[in-house]
Amino acid sequence: MISLSQLAKIFPTKDGDVTAVDHIDLTIDQGEIFGVIGYSGAGKSTLIRMLNMLEAPTSGAVEVAGRNMNSLSGRKLREARQEIGMIFQHFNLLWSRTVAENIAFPLEIKGVSKAEQKERVDELIELVGLSGRGGSYPSQLSGGQKQRVGIARALANNPKVLLCDEATSALDPKTTDSILDLLVDINQKLGLTIVLITHEMHVIRKICHRVAVMEGGRVVEQGDVLDIFRRPQQAMTKEFVKQVTEPEETEEALRHLFDDERTGSVLQLTFVGGDAQRPLITNIVRKFEVDVSILQGKISQTQHGSYGSLFISVTGPQAEEAIAFMREQQVEVEVIHGG
Incomplete structure (x- = not known):
């Protein structure tokens, strides 16, 4: 055209x-x-x-x-x-x-x-x-x-x-x-x-x-x-x-958390399409000995499907195993602190 x-x-x-x-x-x-x-x-x-x-x-x-x-x-x-x-x-x-x-x-x-x-x-x-x-x-x-x-x-x-x-x-x-x-x-x-x-x-x-x-x-x-x-x-x-995908206050809020030793690993998860509706966090908590805190997140709609960005902190003895599991679920995982 x-x-x-x-x-x-x-x-x-x-x-x-x-x-x-x-x-x-x-x-x-x-x-x-x-x-x-x-x-x-x-x-x-x-x-x-x-x-x-x-x-x-x-x-x-x-x-x-x-x-x-x-x-x-x-x-x-x-x-x-x-x-x-x-x-x-x-x-x-x-x-x-x-x-x-x-x-x-x-x-x-x-x-x-x-x-x-x-x-x-x-x-x-x-x-x-x-x-x-x-x-x-x-x-x-x-x-x-x-x-x-x-x-x-x-x-x-x-x-x-x-x-x-x-x-x-x-x-x-x-x-x-x-x-x-x-x-x-x-x-x-x-x-x-x-x-x-x-x-x-x-x-x-x-x-x-x-x-x-x-x-x-x-x-x-x-x-x-x-x-x-x-x-x-x-x-x-x-x-x-x-x-x-990220609220304006995201960077400031996360930087504050980095100074807290209890925060553990801070991850950014990216979901596309149907993955954005999956109960990933629930499955992780049930499957591994970890504590997960949701810091911030947002799901947006595009003409070709949904796009989600979620910031979480993960602590506990099986944190590394939980992160590996998330990556196996075709979820993009970026460790932005700790890990």
């Missing part, structure tokens, strides 16, 4: 050239939700804007839905862009137009008849959960409702691809989740390919099938979301995964 080959973007400045995107190769499959995560300055916004040629690449190739985007200009480029919807962090709505008029705007530009516009707008208002708000103006809407209008407008021309540029960054956590649920619903109902960029791992964890991690203009790691959570390879990826 989307293929990037050695894609690069260099911005000339008075202080020298700045490489925003550094020769990226990437393939995104039809119908998947693909996330690109990175901190500010990583190059992710420039990357997504090159998919619809809002930003022209310095070198490399972009192919979307069978079209070589680099070779298009004028009318053909406008036609190609109609197959690529886009939503933005700050909504980009027309404040003098109602909800219905904002959604109809792309159809007006395309020359669709008034009757067809109304039919399509009514469909989209229902799809995004804004029934009864067609006559409202953006100033009368909440942030989440504004983004729903943005999504409906992006879908007006029945695009094959939806690009989301930090689409939930301006929203509170509860509203963010509702918008993410809507994107999953749209993906499933319409078979739409969704590409989203974010700096929040919660967004990736909740709806993405695969993810690419960007740093310094390059993709430093990519793969299935569950695999990335299970075995992050790069320091940057591990940092992002910790946003979701």
Whole structure:
């Protein structure tokens, strides 16, 4: 569906050239939700804007839905862009137009008849959960409702691809989740390919099938979301995964325990899929002469299953045997203190 080959973007400045995107190769499959995560300055916004040629690449190739985007200009480029919807962090709505008029705007530009516009707008208002708000103006809407209008407008021309540029960054956590649920619903109902960029791992964890991690203009790691959570390879990826799997106070709490001689071995256990629901701790206590204390833990859901991270302390004469047993159960065990 989307293929990037050695894609690069260099911005000339008075202080020298700045490489925003550094020769990226990437393939995104039809119908998947693909996330690109990175901190500010990583190059992710420039990357997504090159998919619809809002930003022209310095070198490399972009192919979307069978079209070589680099070779298009004028009318053909406008036609190609109609197959690529886009939503933005700050909504980009027309404040003098109602909800219905904002959604109809792309159809007006395309020359669709008034009757067809109304039919399509009514469909989209229902799809995004804004029934009864067609006559409202953006100033009368909440942030989440504004983004729903943005999504409906992006879908007006029945695009094959939806690009989301930090689409939930301006929203509170509860509203963010509702918008993410809507994107999953749209993906499933319409078979739409969704590409989203974010700096929040919660967004990736909740709806993405695969993810690419960007740093310094390059993709430093990519793969299935569950695999990335299970075995992050790069320091940057591990940092992002910790946003979701470890509460902020984990490190401080564990460091305090390290000073207590009674703590014993402190372990981090990682569970994936069905393993997250198994009674592992109960089995260990029954099977071995050990005391187990649960320090902290969290189970998160991804599109491909659950992912759990649990911190425990183990003391007793059979602590080593208990740790060996845990590893035999296909549970990843990292001894972070003692042992």
